[in-house]
Amino acid sequence: MVLTSSRFGSIDVPDEAIVEFPSGLVGLGGSRYALLAREEAQSFLWLQSLDDPDLALPVVNPWEFFPEYELELTQQDADRLGAARPDHTSLYVTVRRSDDDATEGFSANLRAPIVIVGSIGYQLINQADDAPVRAPLAA
Amino acid sequence: MLIITRKPGEKIMLGDDVTVEVIEVSGSSVRIGIAAPRSLPVYREEIWAAVKEENAAAAASADAVPPPAEPGAGGE
Numbered sequence: 001m002v003l004t005s006s007r008f009g010s011i012d013v014p015d016e017a018i019v020e021f022p023s024g025l026v027g028l029g030g031s032r033y034a035l036l037a038r039e040e041a042q043s044f045l046w047l048q049s050l051d052d053p054d055l056a057l058p059v060v061n062p063w064e065f066f067p068e069y070e071l072e073l074t075q076q077d078a079d080r081l082g083a084a085r086p087d088h089t090s091l092y093v094t095v096r097r098s099d100d101d102a103t104e105g106f107s108a109n110l111r112a113p114i115v116i117v118g119s120i121g122y123q124l125i126n127q128a129d130d131a132p133v134r135a136p137l138a139a
Numbered sequence: 140m141l142i143i144t145r146k147p148g149e150k151i152m153l154g155d156d157v158t159v160e161v162i163e164v165s166g167s168s169v170r171i172g173i174a175a176p177r178s179l180p181v182y183r184e185e186i187w188a189a190v191k192e193e194n195a196a197a198a199a200s201a202d203a204v205p206p207p208a209e210p211g212a213g214g215e
Contacts, residue, residue: 026187026190027191027192028195028198055198057198058197058200094193095197095204097196109197112193123194125186125190133190133193
């Protein structure tokens with residue numbers, strides 16, 4: 001399908017890139033997003049809303065920046081994911097620019113990762129003790 | 140805001156599908172059990188607020204991140 005983004009213009013998106021979030025992303029409207037990737041080497045990906053051309057969130061694979069990252073789910077969330085097959089499951093965390101001008105760069109939200117199973121996505125709360133909302137991304 | 144007094148073991152229904160039960164009261168803490176459909180996420184409020192803020196900040200940071208190289212994509 002052709003997606004309209006205020007940042008990227010019109011993009012022809014393959015069906016495999018479309019992710020349905022039954023519960024949306026916390027605090028944001030809309031439930032359908034496209035996961036846009038650059039070439040493999042690119043660290044940053046994008047979740048572009050299909051409902052709001054202005055809404056796009058940069059995301060990264062947490063293990064690329066935080067090799068020790070661990071995700072611990074509540075039983076309820078584990079049940080929601082069902083018997084997810086690892087080869088059909090991917091994990092991302094949102095990235096933001098640090099609002100403190102003194103610290104250049106970005107931070108990642110390790111507390112609320114986005115789990116995508118097939119074409120269905122969930123933003124879940126990581127129960128692990130050491131999962132900061134703002135973990136600085138090493139440049 | 141609706142304010143209801145309940146004792147441990149007593150419940151509150153939110154619609155037909157969500158049950159909130161007071162499990163235990165101990166000092167200034169209250170243990171609460173929530174039974175809700177899988178499709179309804181349940182959050183501690185302070186975590187929900189923090190995640191909401193980070194999501195909004197991520198969306199607002201979008202212009203600072205290199206865009207994907209899809210057809211029609213391009214930076215400012």
